[in-house]
Amino acid sequence: xxxxxxxxxxxxxxxxxxxxxxxxxxxxxxxxxxxxxxxxxxxxxxxxxxxxxxxxxxxxxxxxxxxxxxxxxxxxxxxxxxxxxxxxxxxxxxxxxxxxxxxxxxxxxxxxxxxxxxxxxxxxxxxxxxxxxxxxxxxxxxxxxxxxxxxxxxxxxxxxxxxxxxxxxxxxxxxxxxxxxxxxxxxxxxxxxxxxxxxxxxxxxxxxxxxxxxxxxxxxxxxxxxxxxxxxxxxxxxxxxxxxxxxxxxxxxxxxxxxxxxxxxxxxxxxxxxxxxxxxxxxxxxxxxxxxxxxxxxxxxxxxxxxxxxxxxxxxxxxxxxxxxxxxxxxxxxxxxxxxxxxxxxxxxxxxxxxxxxxxxxxxxxxxxxxxxxxxxxxxxxxxxxxxxxxxxxxxxxxxxxxxxxxxxxxxxxxxxxxxxxxxxxxxxxxxxxxxxxxx
Amino acid sequence: xxxxxxxxxxxxxxxxxxxxxxxxxxxxxxxxxxxxxxxxxxxxxxxxxxxxxxxxxxxxxxxxxxxxxxxxxxxxxxxxxxxxxxxxxxxxxxxxxxxxxxxxxxxxxxxxxxxxxxxxxxxxxxxxxxxxxxxxxxxxxxxxxxxxxxxxxxxxxxxxxxxxxxxxxxxxxxxxxxxxxxxxxxxxxxxxxxxxxxxxxxxxxxxxxxxxxxxxxxxxxxxxxxxxxxxxxxxxxxxxxxxxxxxxxxxxxxxxxxxxxxxxxxxxxxxxxxxxxxxxxxxxxxxxxxxxxxxxxxxxxxxxxxxxxxxxxxxxxxxxxxxxxxxxxxxxxxxxxxxxxxxxxxxxxxxxxxxxxxxxxxxxxxxxxxxxxxxxxxxxxxxxxxxxxxxxxxxxxxxxxxxxxxxxxxxxxxxxxxxxxxxxxxxxxxxxxxxxxxxxxxxxxxxxxxxxxxxxxxxxxxxxxxxxxxxxxxxxxxxxxxxxxxxxxxxxxxxxxxxxxxxxxxxxxxxxxxxxxxxxxxx
Numbered sequence: 001x002x003x004x005x006x007x008x009x010x011x012x013x014x015x016x017x018x019x020x021x022x023x024x025x026x027x028x029x030x031x032x033x034x035x036x037x038x039x040x041x042x043x044x045x046x047x048x049x050x051x052x053x054x055x056x057x058x059x060x061x062x063x064x065x066x067x068x069x070x071x072x073x074x075x076x077x078x079x080x081x082x083x084x085x086x087x088x089x090x091x092x093x094x095x096x097x098x099x100x101x102x103x104x105x106x107x108x109x110x111x112x113x114x115x116x117x118x119x120x121x122x123x124x125x126x127x128x129x130x131x132x133x134x135x136x137x138x139x140x141x142x143x144x145x146x147x148x149x150x151x152x153x154x155x156x157x158x159x160x161x162x163x164x165x166x167x168x169x170x171x172x173x174x175x176x177x178x179x180x181x182x183x184x185x186x187x188x189x190x191x192x193x194x195x196x197x198x199x200x201x202x203x204x205x206x207x208x209x210x211x212x213x214x215x216x217x218x219x220x221x222x223x224x225x226x227x228x229x230x231x232x233x234x235x236x237x238x239x240x241x242x243x244x245x246x247x248x249x250x251x252x253x254x255x256x257x258x259x260x261x262x263x264x265x266x267x268x269x270x271x272x273x274x275x276x277x278x279x280x281x282x283x284x285x286x287x288x289x290x291x292x293x294x295x296x297x298x299x300x301x302x303x304x305x306x307x308x309x310x311x312x313x314x315x316x317x318x319x320x321x322x323x324x325x326x327x328x329x330x331x332x333x334x335x336x337x338x339x340x341x342x343x344x345x346x347x348x349x350x351x352x353x354x355x356x357x358x359x360x361x362x363x364x365x366x367x368x369x370x371x372x373x374x375x376x377x378x379x380x381x382x383x384x385x386x387x388x389x390x391x392x393x394x395x396x397x398x399x400x401x402x403x404x405x406x407x408x409x410x411x412x413x414x415x416x417x418x419x420x421x422x423x424x425x426x427x428x429x430x431x432x433x434x435x436x437x438x439x440x
Numbered sequence: 441x442x443x444x445x446x447x448x449x450x451x452x453x454x455x456x457x458x459x460x461x462x463x464x465x466x467x468x469x470x471x472x473x474x475x476x477x478x479x480x481x482x483x484x485x486x487x488x489x490x491x492x493x494x495x496x497x498x499x500x501x502x503x504x505x506x507x508x509x510x511x512x513x514x515x516x517x518x519x520x521x522x523x524x525x526x527x528x529x530x531x532x533x534x535x536x537x538x539x540x541x542x543x544x545x546x547x548x549x550x551x552x553x554x555x556x557x558x559x560x561x562x563x564x565x566x567x568x569x570x571x572x573x574x575x576x577x578x579x580x581x582x583x584x585x586x587x588x589x590x591x592x593x594x595x596x597x598x599x600x601x602x603x604x605x606x607x608x609x610x611x612x613x614x615x616x617x618x619x620x621x622x623x624x625x626x627x628x629x630x631x632x633x634x635x636x637x638x639x640x641x642x643x644x645x646x647x648x649x650x651x652x653x654x655x656x657x658x659x660x661x662x663x664x665x666x667x668x669x670x671x672x673x674x675x676x677x678x679x680x681x682x683x684x685x686x687x688x689x690x691x692x693x694x695x696x697x698x699x700x701x702x703x704x705x706x707x708x709x710x711x712x713x714x715x716x717x718x719x720x721x722x723x724x725x726x727x728x729x730x731x732x733x734x735x736x737x738x739x740x741x742x743x744x745x746x747x748x749x750x751x752x753x754x755x756x757x758x759x760x761x762x763x764x765x766x767x768x769x770x771x772x773x774x775x776x777x778x779x780x781x782x783x784x785x786x787x788x789x790x791x792x793x794x795x796x797x798x799x800x801x802x803x804x805x806x807x808x809x810x811x812x813x814x815x816x817x818x819x820x821x822x823x824x825x826x827x828x829x830x831x832x833x834x835x836x837x838x839x840x841x842x843x844x845x846x847x848x849x850x851x852x853x854x855x856x857x858x859x860x861x862x863x864x865x866x867x868x869x870x871x872x873x874x875x876x877x878x879x880x881x882x883x884x885x886x887x888x889x890x891x892x893x894x895x896x897x898x899x900x901x902x903x904x905x906x907x908x909x910x911x912x913x914x915x916x917x918x919x920x921x922x923x924x925x926x927x928x929x930x931x932x933x934x935x936x937x938x939x940x941x942x943x944x945x946x947x948x949x950x951x952x953x954x955x956x957x958x959x960x961x962x963x
Contacts, residue, residue, distance in 0.1 A: 187575065189568040279575035282677045307577050307675055331579055333954075 030055040031434070032068045036077035039420075041084050041389045042404035052082060054411040057433035062405055080428065081419055084386070084405050085147025085412030086367075087392040089298050090182075090272065090321050090352045091162075093136050093151050128179060133172055138164030142438040143232075144360050144367035145355050145427050147412040148393075148402055150176075152272065156183035156194060159272065163412075166437050168422065177207055177398060180297075181260050182272035185281040192287065195273065198261045199291040267293035270319070270395065274299040278307055278330075285311040288318070288411060295319070297395055299355070302327035302338030309338075313345040320349035323356040324370035326377060331362030339387070340379040340436070350395055351387040365426055372421040379419065493520035496945060497532045498924065501541030504931060506548055506893075506900050507915040516546065518922035519706075521679065521944035525911040526918050533755065539926070544939065547896065547931045548916050549590025549923035551903040552878055553822050553857045558584055559670050559680060560594055560868040570596060570668050570684055576677040580865040584672055585941040585949035587876045588931070590923040591671040591913050593686060593903070595863070664764055665689040667776070669907050671923070674948040686823040686907045687776035687800065688768040695777065696787060708795045711765045773908060774798035774820070782806045782839065789817035800906055804856075805841040811852040820906055821849060821856040823898075825884035847889015857903040858882045858895070883932040896931055 031054045039051035040062065051068065053060040068074060070362040131151070141149060141164045150157045159179035162172045185191040263269040275281045281304055290297060298305075298312070298319040306311070306329070312318050317414055322339055329336050342349045353360045355369065363369045371388065375381050393403025401410045411434040418425035496518045503511040503526070515532060517525040532538060558580045560573050584592075667689060669682035695704050767773045775792065779785045780803045789810070790798035799819040801807060806829070807814055807821055815822070823845060831840030842848070849856045858881050862874040878899055885895040904914025912921045922945040929936035937957060941949035951957060 187572055189572040192572050277575070278577040279677075282576050283572065283574075286677055330577075 007050070012299045027233060028056070030060065030069050030072040031068075032074045033077050033082065034068070034074055035079075036415075037079075037081040037419075038062065038405060039081060039083040039385070040405040041385060042406040044406070050082075052405065052411075053411070054431075054434045057411055059405060059407055059409050059411050061407055077415060079418070081416045081425075082405070082413050083416070083420055084389045084403060085414055085430070085432065086145045086353060086388045087396065087398075087403060088141070088149040088352050088354050089139065089147045089297065089350045089392040089395050090274070091146070091149035091151055091354045092154055092357075095250075101276070123155070123157075125153045125155055126179075127151050127153065127157060128160040128173055131160060131170075131173060133168035133170060136162075136164075136168070136170075136172075138162075139166065139438075140361055140364065141354065142166060142430055142432075143364045143427070143440075145414045145430055146353060147414075147432050148396070148398065149354070149432065150180070150272075150392075150396055152182045152274075154184060154286060156181075158182070158257070161398065163432060165432060174398070177396070178260075180270060180272050180396075181257075181264060182274070184274040184276060185280055185284070186276040187283050190279075191276075192283060192403070195271070195284075196287055199265060199271075199294055201261075201265055264294055265291065267295050270295040270297050272297045272299065272321075272395070275304060278304040281305060281308045285315065288315055292317070297321055297350075299352070300323075302336065303330050306338050306341060309341055309345055309347065312342075315345050318347070318390075320347055321352050321355070322349055323352045323359075324353060324374055325356055325359065326373055335377075337374055337377045339374050339384070340377065343379055343383050348391065349387055350392040351384070352392075353388075366424065367427055368420045369423065372423065375421055384421075458747065468819070495519045495524070495536040496539065496542050496922075497536045498539045498546060498926065498942075499532065499579065501544045501546040501926065503916055504545065504547040504896060505916040506897055507917060513542075514546075516916065516924065518924075518942070518945040521922055521946075523916060523918055523920050523922050523924075526916065527779050541939070545778030545927040545930060545936075546916070547588070547925050547927065548900050548914060549925055549941065549943065550588040550899045551582070551857075551907070551914055552589045552860065552863075552875060552899075553903040553906060554859040554863040555589070555592035555594045555634075555670075557876060558592070558594065558875075559672060560596070563902060571681050572816050574670070574677060574680045576673070576675050576680055578674075581672045581674050582949060582954055582956045583876055585674060585943070586938060586951070586954070587879055588825040588925045588927070588938045588941060589672060589875070589878060590925070590941055590943045590948075591669065591682060591909075593667050593669050593907060596668055597667040633786045664762070669909055671913075671921075671943060673943040673946070676944065676946065676948075681942045682909060682912070683907070685764055685767075686909075688764050688775060688797075689776040692778040695791060696775055696784065700709055701791070704791070705795065707762075707765065708769065708797075709767050711761045714761045715766060715769060768797050769795075771798055774800045774906060776802055776822075776906075778802040780805045781810050785810050785913045786813050789819055792819060793817045803827075805845075806839060807854075808842045808848045809838060810847040811848060811854065815852050815854050819854070820902070821854060822859050822903075822906075823849070823856045823885075824859050824861055825881055826861060843887070844889045846885035846895070850890045850894050855902050855905070856885075856898055857906055858885055858898040879932060879936075880934055883934065886932060892932060 002331070018142060033052040033054070035049050036052065038044075038047040038052060039049060044062065047062070047064055049067045050064050052062050053066060053068070054073070075237055136151075138149075146164060149162050149164060151162050159182050161174045161177050161179065163174065164383060165172055181371065183194050185195060188360050260269065264271045271294060273284060279346050281298070281300055284296070284298065285308055288294065295317045297319050301323055302325060305320065306327075312320070320342055322342070324339070326335050326337055328334060339349060339351065351371065353370075356370075360367070366372075368388075371384050390399065390403045393399040402412060403409075405413060411431060414420070414427060415429040415431070415433050416425050417428055420427075426440065428440060429436055498516040498518070500513055500515070503514045503516060505511065505526070505786035511526070511528060514526065514528050515530040516523060517530060517532070517536070529616070551618055559575060559578050560570065629702040665687075666685060667687045669686050670680050670683040671682050673679045694700055764773070768775055775797050777788060777799075779788045779801045785801060785804060785807050788799060788801060788812070793816065800815055800822060801814070801819050802822045804814075804821040804823055805827060807823075825843075827841065827848055829841040831837075846856065846858075858878070860873075860875045860881050864875055866874040882895045882899045885898055886892055890898070901910060904910040904912075914920075916924060922942060924942050925931075925938050926940040927936050927938050937951055938949065939946055939951050949956075
């Protein structure tokens with residue numbers, strides 16, 4: 001991944017220089033944002049009339065009575081509210097070819113069931129390697145205040161964590177963090193096996209013999225046959241097998257994907273699973289009973305989750321990623337607040353704004369309006385805001401630098417006209433590494 | 441565990457040997473009997489160990505046990521998904537959850553012998569397992585539970601028409617790093633059709649062009665349809681799958697005609713030989729164990745090796761015996777085939793008698809005309825009382841359906857299960873003549889002359905027996921699964937509603953809460 005980044009860096013030299021130049025203008029310069037209402041989401045809690053000192057893209061200091069250096073540029077944010085940038089734990093940036101069958105999805109609170117076609121697992125997509133910055137338009141994300149996002153595709157693969165800067169650069173990807181294994185599954189054997197077999201640690205080697213296409217295989221068979229001039233091929237098979245066996249152990253050690261799966265099995269790294277329908281959630285629960293250590297980030301819609309919430313609550317290894325929506329109970333007109341239900345069952349969860357893409361795009365004036373709805377209907381305010389910031393930061397393993405407004409953390413923050421959860425309180429400005437990247 | 445399993449295998453082998461020896465006495469499902477004997481032991485041990493499960497008591501209802509006599513105002517205790525006590529003078533233990541069923545009628549959950557589109561969304565593809573395709577939150581299950589169906593038999597093979605079905609020999613979709621070695625089928629393909637760019641002609645040196653095989657493929661073996669039994673335990677995935685492959689079911693028509701029958705006989709014969717070889721092997725192994733070592737060892741060794749040879753030869757390539765067929769001939773499962781006319785039914789009954797397997801006739805519209813043949817072959821019938829078939833011209837008395845069929849079946853001692861006019865829930869249960877009319881269909885059997893007890897059995901214990909699951913479902917008995925219905929009236933009355941459907945001891949349907957069927961009579 002890093003190698004790839006270096007290459008892409010050298011290719012995008014021009015853009016890199018440009019970014020460098022932009023960085024230089026702010027280098028060394030301290031900016032003090034004063035008189036703001038700071039929602040730090042950290043140990044400092046809420047600070048009225050606080051000051052935020054930013055230098056070199058980092059928060060130098062934060063608090064109520066802070067000495068502002070003489071050379072600092074002072075920006076008054078009188079009457080404004082500042083909160084940390086939103087971290088989106090599941091940002092689907094590319095629809096792949098994989099058809100996911102039997103999907104249930106919600107639109108305007110109603111549950112729809114799409115019968116779908118045969119499930120195809122699709123190819124393994126290493127997002128960092130296949131990332132092409134010009135592919136992605138992050139403007140919708142920025143307009144909604146998302147400053148960090150875990151990029152995934154619609155299928156399966158290895159995710160990458162990105163910063164949605166407005167001008168596409170290779171720097172978008174956070175180089176110091178590896179991604180996570182992610183997979184979208186439905187309740188079919190082929191789909192569930194992508195997770196089940198790997199969690200069980202069964203042989204799922206991506207060795208040559210198995211990743212070959214049919215055409216390649218036939219070609220190889222023919223070559224073998226020509227060499228033996230007409231003798232049937234089965235005899236040539238044993239000759240091949242030892243080779244594979246020899247190759248297998250060395251590969252097992254080096255294959256990064258396998259190492260990732262091993263880490264998942266041991267609970268060192270979480271696995272991101274998008275469950276396609278309610279049945280899949282049940283199947284996943286059953287599947288996780290067997291592998292106690294594995295930690296799962298389960299992405300699903302409210303209606304697909306709510307019938308399995310008890311089971312999810314019982315297993316301690318599931319963290320949910322949910323949409324910020326009020327849903328209807330399937331096949332009824334009753335409304336339900338699934339994040340609130342999850343909270344009352346003490347299930348940890350994060351909220352992904354981009355998961356309900358149409359809603360995110362349609363409510364960009366006040367991006368936290370859906371969250372405010374959840375809070376109004378029973379979800380505690382702190383939990384809701386944590387689900388947007390500190391929780392996903394922890395889930396993505398970036399909580400040391402992101403997720404809250406604290407000293408020495410990266411200066412990703414949002415400026416709202418008023419309280420972010422108040423109707424009509426607009427997102428005014430988005431700061432990414434201390435720079436204003438979006439302003440309305 | 442393992443030892444009991446072995447015991448079962450040995451016993452079933454012995455049983456099959458015995459059947460091979462004396463053909464005169466026939467009692468059905470011999471293969472499953474040793475299992476049934478073994479099961480109580482198994483069920484005793486966990487109940488001794490756990491003891492923990494909460495007890496639910498259903499008190500005061502009139503209990504139709506189906507297999508036994510009716511218990512008026514009885515009490516039924518359930519624990520860990522099983523019925524643990526039953527009767528008029530049963531003490532409700534302290535702390536038990538009590539469901540008051542005074543004035544209500546209690547029956548076992550209905551068993552639908554024909555079900556589709558329930559609990560399983562789409563038929564699993566070739567490599568997909570049924571267990572993974574189950575959907576415990578399927579809405580249609582509520583509709584079925586609402587009329588009292590708590591378990592049933594789903595057909596999983598997609599019988600064409602869906603367009604996505606893979607043709608024989610077509611390569612399957614493979615998944616990176618998941619599937620077993622894919623080279624198998626490639627080898628086969630090359631062996632079958634020869635190498636395309638073989639070589640040059642030895643005489644003239646010109647390249648030999650690849651030719652397509654001129655002979656057409658021989659007709660493929662009848663592909664058995666797949667049926668599996670599932671339980672409609674809404675929201676509970678673990679208990680949904682009852683048993684896979686509960687029938688051996690070739691396509692209708694695949695056993696008719698001289699060639700087909702010849703092939704079928706040959707197939708059965710081959711399977712019987714395989715069973716015999718297996719039994720011999722077991723016998724030899726037994727003899728080796730018990731008998732003197734030196735003298736018998738060499739003999740048994742040779743015989744067992746020959747047996748294993750024959751087994752391996754039978755398992756190789758095209759001459760492989762279908763394991764389902766073996767189960768059929770061991771009387772573990774029955775052959776289920778659709779037969780409507782007199783001729784079809786007679787043919788099937790004859791074949792079943794001749795080749796000695798259990799037969800279930802699906803349809804059986806004209807079975808009332810050949811009652812003797814049917815009862816002689818000990819066949820069972822899946823019947824839909826409201827299905828009609830008009831008589832042929834000139835043979836009005838000796839063809840077509842007959843309203844009185846159920847009565848005739850009962851009189852002749854032919855067990856019959858009632859299936860609904862359609863196997864699925866259509867339009868959310870609004871369309872009427874679908875699976876949700878199953879109890880009504882049983883009521884039509886009463887109209888056709890069968891008595892109420894037999895008709896109720898036709899949607900409970902009889903289909904359960906057909907599925908080979910009568911040790912778990914189909915009646916209210918101590919030790920069986922706690923699948924019961926609490927109704928507000930007699931079970932076969934069209935005015936009756938199911939108030940609660942309890943599956944595995946859990947309330948999976950509550951009429952007042954689920955609001956699937958109208959609740960206008962409660963204010």
